[in-house]
Structure formats: structure tokens, C-alpha cells
Amino acid sequence: MWGRYREGHGFSRAVNSKKVGLQPLRSKMGSNIINALFVFMLAAFIGFEVIRHVSPLLHTPLMSLTNALDAIAVVGAIVLVGEHKSTFATLLGFIAIVAATSNVVGGFFITDRMLRMFKTSRPTKPQLTK
């Protein structure tokens, strides 16, 4: 808004509008930080409670599953590549997508393979013969 009163001063306008753009963003960011910290705190507690109840039988599949879920970081990389703000950023983002996607695909795949192997001796449904 500041910039509007300074029509004609191309350069200073650009600089000022940048400042104006940042101003509300910054105050918004203050509350965003707090929100984010609350989300983190709650998620950490949920994580502790949920994972405490995971049977030690399944600790290996648990680790490969959390690893696959953690690869959700791919969303950050996707935006980075899609926005194409600089070649450098796009290149790093590209490698990041490849790395994270391989975790998503490989992680879910191997977790499922492991879990299919866990069978009980108590009669359940008939098992497939190999």
C-alpha cells in the first residue's frame, strides 16, 4: 500500500512493496510459528502414545513404515520443482523427489511384504500354498 503513493518511482516502489508484502506476512508468521509448535507438540505426544503400543514383533515393519510416511517431505520437493524459481532449486528439488519417491514406493512395498509373512498358528483363514 505504501508503494501506491509513490507511483513513478519504479525501483523504490518495488522495494517498498516488497517490504509491505513482508509486513503482514511477518506478523502472520508469528502466530504461524506458535501454531506450528502446537501441532508439533501434539503430534509428538500422539506418536509416543501410538507407537508405545506397537508390538515388538513389528518393530522392523514399523520402522520401514514410518520411513515411508516420512518421505511425505516429497511434497516440499514437488512445489520446489514445480515453481521453477531457479535452475539450482529445481535441480535439487528434482533429486529430492527421486530420493523421497523411492522411499515411498520401496517403503510401503517392503512393509507390506513383511506383514504378509506374519502368520499365526491359530486357525484363521486358509493360507495360500506357494
Add this chain to the structure above:
Amino acid sequence: MPTEFAGSQYLIEIIYLVASALFILSLKWMSSPATARHGILAGEIGMVLAIAGTLLHHGIIDYKWIVIALVLGSGIGIPLGMVQMTAVPQRTALSHAFGALCVTLVGTAEFYLRSPNVPKFMMSVLSMEVILGGLTFTGSLMAAGKLQEILPQRPITYKGQNFVNFLLFVVALGSAIYLVLHPEAKIFFPIIVGVSLIFGILLVIPIGGADMPTVISLLNSYAGLSAAAMGFVLDSKLLIIAGALDGSSGLILSIIMSKAMNRSFTNVLFGAFGQVQASAAAGQEAKPVRSATAEEAAAILLAANKVVIVPGYGMAVAQAQHKVRELYDALTKKGVEVRFAIHPVAGRMPGHMNVLLAEADIPYDRLIEMDEINGDFPQTDVALIIGANDVTNPAARTDHSSPIFGMPILDVDKAHTVMVIKRSMNPGFAGIDNPLYYLDNTLMLFGDAKQFVGGIVRELGGGH
């Protein structure tokens, strides 16, 4: 500007909300093998939703490279999902490295896009993201290399190791703090990244194979925390939640592992995995041991009512799990009750033994945790130890001078008869002598685990 995109922005946020809920459900369903596969489905749906939602992001102008990268990543992921079960520890370490790589690269790109206009809070979390991401990347690569035996499994130590590590950590942290206060000093950013990468290597170098379960869990936790930090940078609650879940999961597993090895929690948190010093002097003099053949072992097993098998990393190395399953079948057929005692740190990662035995089709209700089965050993006729050593060492209970004193162990020495399948009398990985082998009720079965178990199975008349 905001009103124009508010619609799709809200839609994306709601998709992320649903995905977060699915991720939590996914982990909740992992609590039991009966529901665990629903958990995978929930996780997969959440992941697909989140990626699809992200593609709606208004800032995306070019889809070509995204699609190529997604396809390429899937192409790498499929073979990584098909590795053998014995290779799961190194695969897991490798995927921690990939996850950390992604986070570090995105963090680096974000820094150079935003610099020098990086607010203090953002610069702090960004530094945390790349420090944790960088050290997890190289640390996990080192761990994977050790597990794959590309790198020597023995711990590599040198004088002043802790000091060098501490110094590197201080340099990384100091540069980060300076950068927070002076965001225009761009040169410090590559220093932070570089030092973190070196720090990761040096952190894992002194760690031996037997400590891997703790290290992998810890790296898992670091990978999660770095992703959460990335969530703070990008203001993405979905990422914060996924990172926090992964971070707490890794932390819980490291706590369980460290307790099972009698290491303090702070010891684990700061990665000070002091390798237990081998008490080399002891046990070298020839003490008498009693040994037995496969035929004798089979006869003793047949006469038993209750047998507990204790598997260890040696079983994985010898790939003996399928022979063990034949032994389980043969004994069960003859009416012998067979159960498996699983120590939390048996193997090279949390739950390693369970996965190997499940792969060999041994029902999971036969796999019993340490705390549950320890009380049963006095009523057990035969405890058969296959490739496990330190986790059965009674010195941990009795010998104050033993480096593993205080570590919770499986009380196999309380069984009526103990049989130990072992290649030779060489001490185990940690170089600690095991008094179990010299007990009056212990029989040593010398040989390769796979061949010896196969021999017992033949004697029992099974496994044609």
C-alpha cells in the same frame, strides 16, 4: 491475490488434514499383526492424497520434471522394496539416507531462494533441518555400508575421537547461530552443510555391528526430526506431523534398544556409543566344555517337553531360518512344545529376528519377548541357542567387572539343558567371554548353524 486461490488452497489444506489423520491411523493399526496391513493401506491412501493435493498447488507452473522425478523415484523404489529379508537392515539404513537427502536438498534450495531475507526463527529451523538432515544422510550411508559389509564392521576408533566430533558439532552449531543473527553471511550455509555431512560419517565410524539396532533407531529419529524442521520452514503442518511421528517412533525404538543394552538415555541421545572394551585377558585359557553331535542333540530334543530356541544374528548370517523352521515343524509333530525367545537387540535392527522367522513361516504367536519368556526358563527342558551370544551371557547378571554387566539377558542358563550352536570357541563380536559355555548343563554344538540344524532335522526324520 489470496482470494483468487483461496478455493484450491483450502482444498489442499483439507486434503493434508485427511492425510495426517490417515498417517496417525496407519501407525495405530501397526499395534497388532492382525490390523497392520490396514495400516499400510491407510498410509498409502494418505500418501497418494497428499501428493495429488500438492500437484494442485497454484504455484506449480511446470509438471514435466515432477512427473519424470516421480517415475524415476518409483523405478528405484521397486527394487529397494524387493530386497531379501536378511538385507532389510541395510535397506532401512539406505532409506533413512534417502529421506535425509531429500530434506537436506530442499532445505538448501529454500535457503538460497530466500536468502538474505530469512527471519530468525526460519533460519534456526532451516539450520536444524540441514544439520540433522546432513548428518543423517552420511551417517545412514555409513551404517548401510557397514551392514552390507562394504565397510569394515569393526568399530574404527582413534585418539581424540570424541573431541573431534564435539568440535565439529560446535562449528556447525556456531555457524548456524551466526547465520541466524546475520542472515546475509551466506558463506556460513555451505559450511553448516559440509560440517554436518562430515559429522555424520565420523559419528558412525566408531560404531560396531552389535550396536546397529540403536544407531538405526537413532538415525530414524533424526530423519523424522529433520523432516519436522522442514515442516516449520515450509509452514506445512502435514510435514510437521509426519516428522514428529517418525521422530517419536525412532526415539521410542532407540530408548527400547538402549535399555536392552543397558545404555543410558543421554548416552544414546548424544550418539556416544562407546564400544565396550574387550576383556581380552579372560577366557583364553582352555576351560573344559562339553560338546555333542547332531544325533545326540536330536535325542535330547526329542526327550524334551518344552524347548525354547534363542536366535541371534549368527542365524541371519548363516541364513539358517528355514532350517530352523524345519526343526520347529519336526519337533512340533513329535509333540514337543517349541517357542522362540527374542531379545530386543538380537540381530541388526529392532525386530530383525521376528521378520526373519516370520519369513520362514514360523507363526508369530510362537515368538516370545524377553520379559515374557524369562520366567519360563526354569521349566524349560532345552534352550537351543542359534547364533546368539552376548544376549545369553549370564555374566551380565553376576559379574560386576563384565563390560556388559547390567544388560538384561535371556536367562537360558536356568533351563535344564542348554545347547549352543556355534562355529568355534572364539568369543563373540564384542570379544566378551561367555561363562554359559562352561556350565555343567551346557552342550556345545560346533558347526555352521544351517548345516547343524539340518543335521538335527535329519536325525529327527523330518525335512526330506
